[in-house]
Amino acid sequence: MKSLIRPAVTLFLLLSAVTGLLYPAAVTGVAKLLFSYQAAGSLIKHGNEVVGSELIGQSFSGMRYFWSRPSATAPMPNNATGSSGSNLGPTNPALVDAVKARVEAIRAAHPAQTGAVPLDLVTASASGLDPHISPAAAYYQVERVAKARGLATATVRQLVDQYVEGPSWGIFGDSTVNVLKLNLALDKA
Structure with a gap:
């Protein structure tokens, strides 16, 4: 049981960081760079x-x-x-x-x-x-x-x-x- 919890928690934290922090930050950065007027709310x-x-x-x-x-x-x-x-x-x-x-x-x-x-x-x-x-x-x-x-x-x-x-x-x-x-x-x- 212990051997299953550690990889599950690690994967959860990794995916949370990628999908909850890195991806939104990258999309927001690209939007602000390429479409600054629209990204700011038009x-x-x-x-x-x-x-x-x-x-x-x-x-x-x-x-x-x-x-x-x-x-x-x-x-x-x-x-x-x-x-x-x-x-x-x-x-x-x-x-x-x-x-x-x-x-x-x-x-x-x-x-x-x-x-x-x-x-x-x-x-x-x-x-x-x-x-x-x-x-x-x-x-x-x-x-x-x-x-x-x-x-x-x-x-x-x-x-x-x-x-x-x-x-x-x-x-x-x-x-x-x-x-x-x-x-x-x-x-x-």
Whole structure:
């Protein structure tokens, strides 16, 4: 029995050091060396102040700003420590009621819009933290934002055009707009 315990403990300590210390340190070092911006959290700075991350959504509710997707995280919206969806199925009455209420709120804020409300303005993403909206959702809000800021609609539309990001590597996913980056550019304009 004693002859089996010593090799088992030695192997346990060796593997713990390799998988728990050496490998994570090597991966972190390579990431910081080759992808320092991403390894640091893809943080967006305004001057010297960190205002958010490219990867985590933020709530914007003012008429002067583009609005993000709704967030289903708890206990507050866009809570990065509580990433989760609502887990409500498409036939769940609570989800149906929540989406109807969001559609009514979006329509009330955009009375000139007669088309369908973009889905990503009324439904939360699976993580509840999505920082992007579709270009259609951004263009849907252009008139409201332009009016609230006293800017020409064409000027705001052109700003949205500049912040449309194509699919990843040109082929994966859809075009998106990072709401935080767009709102920061809007504040600078």
